[in-house]
Amino acid sequence: MAAPLPDTLLAPGVAVPAPAGAAARRRRRALAPDILIPAAILALIAGGCFLWPLVYPVPAPVGGSILSAGLPPFSPGHILGTDPVGNDILSRILYGGRVSIEVGLAVTLIGLVIGGVMGSVAAYSGGIVDTVLMRVLDVLIAFPALVLAVAIAEGLGPSELHVIWALSFFSVPAFARIARAGTLRLHGQTFMLAARLSGTKAWRILLRHVTPNVLPQLITFGLLGMGVIIILEGALSFLGLGIPDPAPSWGNMIALGQGTLSAQPVLVLIPSLFLLATVLSLNLLGDALRKRWGVR
């Protein structure tokens, strides 16, 4: 790091606030608006999708009556209107959001755990394990991952679980790369050397020293990655390879709305807006946390 002022004030920035003050500051900073606002929006969307249908009855997302088809937003009983087959749009948004959130969370967690472990273990043990892993990652990264996802979704048949499988092929190598790079960076540092020289077992070093250092990076990456996953889930549904048709998903709602884009743009705009709000909040939150934790 090049200090702009070689002989001046780098020290005071890090200098000794009293422990109590530091704790208070951290508490204050945890509530900073750049973290609070996206987190609140995410909580609102997730809460709406999972809890609202339990607390406040909404019409079923499928099997709507053709008699109430194509209602505009703010119609009585259908606050966001209905689609051309008479399903309540709000209900479809909420149930569709469940799919997006479930897929996003599951794929990110699979990537975080499997990829994270693969990457750190490979970097820590080095040698042939590392070389083989890097080659495999190279292949997966050169492979047009969407093709793989499409092939899996297509072959296994459209279902939420298969979408999760397909998209995990993206998340695992990506997380593995990040974890590997993070672990490699720790390699040269003295506390690692000290732990090693004092005969600490490898798994302990990985757990006690590597994990806390690599985790912030993986978490911020995971938040940003979850946005990408939700977009990709939408893409698969959009291509008809995600959630099978009558069941709702933001992606297939957008795809269905495409046909009536010029006549009824709301059918595309409403799910798009929810998709955008979710992904944007994830990105903002990831970015804010990264700034907070000083992660690159």
Next chain:
Amino acid sequence: MAAEAGPAPAGPPAQGVPGDHSPGTAQWGSAGRAVLTSPALRVTGKRLLSAVPVLWGVTFLTFVVMNVLPGDTAQELLGANATPAELQTLRLKLHLNEPFWVRYWHWLSGAAQGHLGDSLVSGQPVTSILGQRLPVTFELMIYTFCLSVLIAVPVAAAAAYRPGGLVDRLSMMLSMAGLSIAPYVLALLLVLIFAVNLRVLPAIGFVPLSQSVVGNIKSLTLPALSIGLPLACFYIRLLRADIVEQMQSEDYVVTARAKGVAPWQVLIRHALRNSMFGFLTVLGLNLGTLIGALVIIEPIFSLPGIGQVLLQSISDRDVVVVEAVVLVFALIVVLANLLTDLLYAVLDPRIRYGRPSA
């Protein structure tokens, strides 16, 4: 993604101390960098050699995936009502009854000699399918690439000029929104605005370059924007953060300012110039993302590119066509990364001339 340059917070000490990095290429330590200390030619040879197992891995993986999938071409072609006898005949004809390894070896030895085979479905040579479809995809790819770079560089420079200023905050907000929008959503929005409401650009269809240059560009503008805008937003944040970092922490920037060079000139001639080297690597690495997005966007705009063929072939289990397309995509990614490394070696004087020995 973009990192906000700024003082590291005094949080957990392990992250508070950024590693030192060499001047010029502040924050994008790419995987390719270590290789680059050796002269360009040797690098090329090495990289080409290391690309071979990667390409082989990609074709193998594709074959495995296509083989593991339930159903086969015969089933897809003849439909659900076909009798077992009919299926058997077709399978024999298409060599589908042979073991996996035999078929893969057959395909691989052919591909190694440049014979990519014939489509299982249409019987058309794969090379002629690629010949028809690839130019459209390539054109869209190049257009998208140029568009994203041409948008990103000036915006990033303008934003980095006054960090925290109005332009900066506005472009950071907009780029965050752009980054968060799905390409297919953006595609539909663009169609809604420019094709349905304003009626200035076509919503679907492709006009070949040979027929009309203007028409060609018009027909590709919306698809290119759909992919190029989110990509540009990603680049804006990345490049802006790196320029700001250079402006704040590099000594040669202070030298330039002390010389009395105008602020804009310092930014463009010094900071941006040095940021471009890292940016180049990112551009290369992101070509893969771009290709992935093309597959989804092409069908939305009914472009006769390779994306539609790929989706149809996966659905038909036409392994020969899928293999060829995947191979082309992987080749583009591998070559693009090689090219960026080479360009890097050609452009960056520190590598071009080799480092002085002590």
Next chain:
Amino acid sequence: MSTSLLDVRDLAVRFRQAGRDVPAVNGVSFTAEPGRTLAIVGESGSGKTVSCRAVMGLLPPSAVVTGSARFAGTELLGLSENDLRRHRGADLAMVFQDPARSLNPTMRVGTQVSEAIRSHLPLDRSAARERAIELMAMVRIPLPRRRYADYPHQFSGGMRQRLMIAIALACHPKLLIADEATTSLDVTTQAQIMDLLLDLQAQLGMALILISHDLGLAASYTDDVIVMYAGGIVEQAATRRLFSAVRMPYTKALLDAVPRLERPPHSPLPVIGGRPPDTGALPPGCPFAPRCPSAADRCRQQAPPLLEHEPGHRWACWFPCENGDPG
């Protein structure tokens, strides 16, 4: 004193960091005269670099600068970036500590020199190039015409510092500030660069400010010395005078820490105990008191002012060293 080329009065610099102010320089005054060399000496963090960068307007935006810095009658502090830019490089120039990082690694060295020229003089490309080659010759870079198109990494440390000097002198500035310009160089090269700087100073009649932590360097090459500690000046005198009669215990401690040939072999080198203080949390009283061998209660309660106790010699100390101390 009003006729000085550079007249700095009560210069103070604070940095805004995470909502609080961290002082770096507290009320520093000094002058620089044409043809004379001024040394500003002190440990890391004493504020010497910040003071000079404040004058040049090269501090980051988080810096708050107050006081006055008049250059040939023009007040520099508070000038707009664009007005300041016209002075930087043309009237005031600076050479930095680390020539390896201070040159743009991806730009030809000649271009970096001619860029300095073209920022101020209305010369076309080829005229600027000729002039850049002349400058490179002036700082004794061999074969300047051939080396014009080379890149910084093809030069040795000493040659890079010559380039930095050529860039600084591009428009014949009236004041040159050399910020630890020889610190990263080996001893032989250090002497060569210092000789070059003094030669060029005599040739061009510039004022020269030498920022250094090395009292030995100051003693051999300068006319006047300022010693800084914790953001303030603690002793100020003509070089000859200062070294014959050190008053401030801090200066004496610095001087004792310079290795000397006349010491008996293997005698331990005296060091200054403790560390330089954090200017953000200075104790009351004299900032040097916690490390000072002759500190008394008064030193810890009341900060001594910088006063001209003897003609031409100012210091800030309640209990100065007596005359005749080794120096």
